[in-house]
Amino acid sequence: MDKIFIRDMKFYGYHGVLAEEKRIGQCFIVDVIIETDLKKAGETDSIKETINYAEVYALCKDIVEGERNNLIEAVAEKVATAILNQFSQAKNVVVKVIKPNPPINGHLHSVAVEVKRGRDHD
Numbered sequence: 250m251d252k253i254f255i256r257d258m259k260f261y262g263y264h265g266v267l268a269e270e271k272r273i274g275q276c277f278i279v280d281v282i283i284e285t286d287l288k289k290a291g292e293t294d295s296i297k298e299t300i301n302y303a304e305v306y307a308l309c310k311d312i313v314e315g316e317r318n319n320l321i322e323a324v325a326e327k328v329a330t331a332i333l334n335q336f337s338q339a340k341n342v343v344v345k346v347i348k349p350n351p352p353i354n355g356h357l358h359s360v361a362v363e364v365k366r367g368r369d370h371d
Contacts, residue, residue: 250340251287255305256280260313264324267352271317277324278347278359279309283332284340284367300336308335313346321346322362329366341367 258281263274283300290299312327325346332342347361 250284253283253285253287253300253302253305254281255283255302255309258306258309260310262313262315262324263317264313264319264321264348265352266319270352276349277313277321278349279313279328280343280345280347281305281309281328281332282343283336284342285336285338286340300338304335305332308332321348321360322364325362325364326366329364333366333368341365 258279260277260279261274262277263271264277265271265275283305285300287299290296308331309328312331313324318324318327325344328346329342329344332344333339343363343365345361345363347359349359351357351360353360
């Protein structure tokens with residue numbers, strides 16, 4: 250299956266279990282891989298035959314910068330569901346949500362979750 254990669258999308262959101270995270274907010278990074286058939290897009294060179302990257306970005310932005318969630322798992326699930334709902338030609342989607350510098354007592358760069366959802370499995 251062909252794939253579209255959209256990586257390192259940066260958004261500012263208010264997700265976390267701690268009240269401080271919901272009040273102050275922080276940067277979140279989102280990667281998306283969409284499995285779809287790109288043959289017709291390649292042959293016709295038409296945007297109508299593919300998934301518009303700018304629309305995927307806007308959808309991710311609306312979710313990450315919108316409603317507050319406790320867990321980045323919930324953010325990833327919402328992004329995956331929205332992509333499958335909005336783009337009928339998407340067969341499967343992989344969504345990774347990265348939370349840099351989480352409020353954990355220790356030395357670590359980030360935490361992340363990755364979900365894969367599709368029309369043929371969950």
